[in-house]
Amino acid sequence: MKLRSGSTLFFIFLLSAIHGLAFAHADHDEEDGDNGDDMRLEMIHRYSPHAKDHGVHVEMPPTQQELIQELYRHDVFRLQMMAQKRQQNGHDQGLNSSSNSTRRMDMQIKHSMVMPMNAGWDYGFGQYLVKLKVGTPSQKFLVIVGTGSDLTWVKCRSHCGKSCGIRKGRIERNRLFNRDRSSTFKPVPCSSKMCEFDLANMFSLNKCPSPLSSCRYDYSYAEGSSASGTFGTDIIRASLSNGKRTRMKDVLIGCSESVIGKGSVKGSDGMLGFGLGRYSFATKAALKFGGKLSYCLLDHMSHKNVTSYLTFGANKKAVLQGKMSYTQLIFSDRSVGAIYGVHLQGISVGGQMLNIPLHIWNPKLGGGTLLDSGSSLTFLTKPAYKPVMTALTKPLTKLRRLSSGGDGFDFCFDPRGYRDRLVPKLVFHFAGGAKFAPPVKNYVIDISPGKKCIALVSATEGPCVIGNILQQNHLWEFNLVRKTLGFAPSTCT
Numbered sequence: 001m002k003l004r005s006g007s008t009l010f011f012i013f014l015l016s017a018i019h020g021l022a023f024a025h026a027d028h029d030e031e032d033g034d035n036g037d038d039m040r041l042e043m044i045h046r047y048s049p050h051a052k053d054h055g056v057h058v059e060m061p062p063t064q065q066e067l068i069q070e071l072y073r074h075d076v077f078r079l080q081m082m083a084q085k086r087q088q089n090g091h092d093q094g095l096n097s098s099s100n101s102t103r104r105m106d107m108q109i110k111h112s113m114v115m116p117m118n119a120g121w122d123y124g125f126g127q128y129l130v131k132l133k134v135g136t137p138s139q140k141f142l143v144i145v146g147t148g149s150d151l152t153w154v155k156c157r158s159h160c161g162k163s164c165g166i167r168k169g170r171i172e173r174n175r176l177f178n179r180d181r182s183s184t185f186k187p188v189p190c191s192s193k194m195c196e197f198d199l200a201n202m203f204s205l206n207k208c209p210s211p212l213s214s215c216r217y218d219y220s221y222a223e224g225s226s227a228s229g230t231f232g233t234d235i236i237r238a239s240l241s242n243g244k245r246t247r248m249k250d251v252l253i254g255c256s257e258s259v260i261g262k263g264s265v266k267g268s269d270g271m272l273g274f275g276l277g278r279y280s281f282a283t284k285a286a287l288k289f290g291g292k293l294s295y296c297l298l299d300h301m302s303h304k305n306v307t308s309y310l311t312f313g314a315n316k317k318a319v320l321q322g323k324m325s326y327t328q329l330i331f332s333d334r335s336v337g338a339i340y341g342v343h344l345q346g347i348s349v350g351g352q353m354l355n356i357p358l359h360i361w362n363p364k365l366g367g368g369t370l371l372d373s374g375s376s377l378t379f380l381t382k383p384a385y386k387p388v389m390t391a392l393t394k395p396l397t398k399l400r401r402l403s404s405g406g407d408g409f410d411f412c413f414d415p416r417g418y419r420d421r422l423v424p425k426l427v428f429h430f431a432g433g434a435k436f437a438p439p440v441k442n443y444v445i446d447i448s449p450g451k452k453c454i455a456l457v458s459a460t461e462g463p464c465v466i467g468n469i470l471q472q473n474h475l476w477e478f479n480l481v482r483k484t485l486g487f488a489p490s491t492c493t
Contacts, residue, residue, distance in 0.1 A: 038241050038313035039113005039289055043128040043145075065405060065448040071376040072408035072457070078375050079465060113238055113246060113289050113312035128373075130272055130310065133237040134253065135182030141175065141269035145310070146374075150277035151202050151219055152236075153254030154270035156229055175269055179232060179255055187214040188231040188252075199231060199252075202279070217254060227271070229256040236281070241317060248288065252279040276331055276480065283480070289313030291481030295373065296492035297472045299441070318475045321489040327430035329483045330363065340478065342485055343431035344369035344464065347384065349391035350424030356384045360464070368463040371476070371485070375467040377408070378443070379459040388426070392443075392454055395422050402451055409453035418452065420444070428466070436487060442470050 061067040129142045134154060141154050157176040179185045188195055190208035195215035205216040214230035232255055236248040256270065273280040286293050289312040296309070296318065311318075330341030344361050347354050359365045360383050367381065380388060393411050400414040420440040428436040445455045455469060477486040 038311050038315060038317075039238050039246055039285060040241055040312075041113070041130045041132075041238055041310045043130060043295070043310050063448065064446070065407065065451075068407050068447055075375045075377045075379070075457070075465075075467065076408075078372075079379055079459060079462065113240060113285060129268060132272065134177060135179075135234050136184040137181070138235075138237050139177055139182070141177065143270040143272045144268045145274050146271045149219075149271060150273045150275040150280040151217070151254050152251065152271060152273040152281045153219070153227055153229065153256045155259060156255035156257050177255060179234075182234055184249075185232050185234045185253075186250075188233065189213075190215045195231065198278070201277070202231075204231065219254065226258075226260050227254065227256040228258045229254055231255075246288075248281070248284060251281060251284060285312040286478075286480050292477060292479050294318070294475060294477040296475045296490050297373065297468050298492045299472050315475065315477065319491045319493065320475060321491065324475075324477070324486045324488045325430075325434035325436070326484050326486045327432045327434040329478065329480075329485045330368070331480075331483065340371045340485070341463070342369050342371055342466075344428055345431055346429045347388055348425075348427045348429065349388060352391070353429075354384075354387040354391060356387060360384050363463065366461065370463050370465045371471070372465050373468045373471065373476075375465050376469050377455060377457050377465075378467045378470045379457045379465040381459045381461060381464055384464060385456065385458040388456065389454065392423060392426065392456075395424065404453065405447075407447055407453060408457050409447075409455060410458065412447065412451055412453040414450060415446075415452045430485075434487075436466075436474075438470050439473065442472050445469065 061070055128145055130145060132141050132143055132154075133139065134141060143152075143154065154177040155175070157178045179187075188199070189211075190213040191211045192215065195204050196206070199215060199217070203217045203219045205218060214232070216228070216230050218226065218228040220226040232253055233250045234253050236251045236253075237245055238248070240246050252273075254270075274282045276283055282293060292313055292315075294311045294315045328343050330343065341363060346361075347356060360367045360381055361369060389411060396411070396413060396418075399418060400416075402412040402414055404410065404412050423440045423444055425437055425440075426443060430436065443455050444452055447453050459465075473489060473492055474487050475490040475492070478484075479486070
């Protein structure tokens with residue numbers, strides 16, 4: 001059985017973000033009004049009280065420090081998985097689209113699809129949830145945004161019992177998708193070319209009990225969780241920013257009858273595929289709305305009830321606090337589950353460019369940089385980490401040092417006498433002259449009462465990863481057709 005990454009947000013979304021996901025508020029049947037608006041999904045952190053309102057219960061770590069330790073363990077697993085994927089896949093695969101179709105989309109798509117999201121610090125595990133409506137009539141689910149995964153799946157009511165041939169496992173929640181009640185659900189036949197070839201990279205099982213059997217999968221994640229069931233297609237409904245609803249038709253959906261393990265899938269109804277493979281929700285939604293998707297992650301210290309959105313299409317409602325900067329995206333989706341890469345060319349601290357070997361930024365030499373909303377923390381490989389930390393901590397040497405306590409951070413201190421202005425400005429310099437200068441609170445964070453740490457982590461090898469805490473309070477816009485990344489400071493509301 002192979003391993004595949006799960007997880008957020010964001011958008012990484014995508015993606016942790018992200019650790020992130022979204023919801024369609026409108027319940028009326030005014031649909032397909034997508035000729036002038038974006039599609040929006042509300043992003044809700046898995047520990048949000050809104051998640052509990054929808055029946056998702058995940059045990060909150062008892063202390064903030066234990067929460068950070070959990071985030072660190074999750075991110076280390078995720079980093080190892082992404083490093084493996086980068087070695088296996090190509091490094092410059094864009095979304096398949098001819099120049100003519102690109103021009104048509106730029107001219108014709110005027111609206112977008114948007115999804116809301118809540119801040120995650122009060123809730124814990126750096127993964128966001130989105131609320132989806134699946135099938136006809138629609139059935140509601142709260143699912144994790146899987147930034148490294150193509151497959152969208154929901155926990156499903158089993159109607160075949162032992163004949164399914166799946167591993168024993170229990171569906172923890174009572175909210176299950178009933179495919180028999182959806183008039184628009186269409187199973188993918190096991191004997192079809194789609195099952196045998198197209199879905200091979202999504203862990204379709206080769207054996208067919210009978211020619212009329214549904215195509216089955218056994219999908220595993222790096223954290224040890226797995227989901228198995230049958231493939232089908234159905235409608236997913238979401239809100240437009242004009243208050244109407246839109247329908248995403250013939251979306252590939254996994255009907256998971258067995259879900260095993262904790263990790264990414266714990267406490268949710270399923271997973272929203274946010275990779276960039278042919279059959280992912282992100283690819284289908286982005287192409288429907290002009291090839292663009294964007295998210296804006298709230299400050300991790302924001303109040304629980306503040307909401308932001310994951311948006312497909314032109315995000316006209318974003319409140320920006322500066323001009324958009326643009327750089328090139330690098331996609332790695334030769335097989336499945338694209339990862340969002342960027343051309344980082346250097347890092348400066350306090351206005352001084354640091355002496356970092358250029359091969360660290362070169363994906364062809366095992367380096368590169370990933371923008372991942374599915375990871376909370378930011379990882380820099382040692383040749384970049386050491387000079388960055390030396391420059392950042394030099395003005396803080398007079399503060400009393402504290403042990404990390406297993407948090408994964410090398411520099412922690414007593415905040416008495418500390419002010420944000422003591423920390424020099426950290427700037428990431430991208431190809432094309434774009435500069436990302438996160439606020440100090442994004443990389444000097446509170447670990448526990450009386451303890452702050454610089455939230456950068458050393459990695460031994462592989463790509464550097466810009467996690468979702470560092471991305472906070474910025475709008476991130478991905479143009480999957482033109483392969484560009486735009487970003488700007490934003491209130492995210």
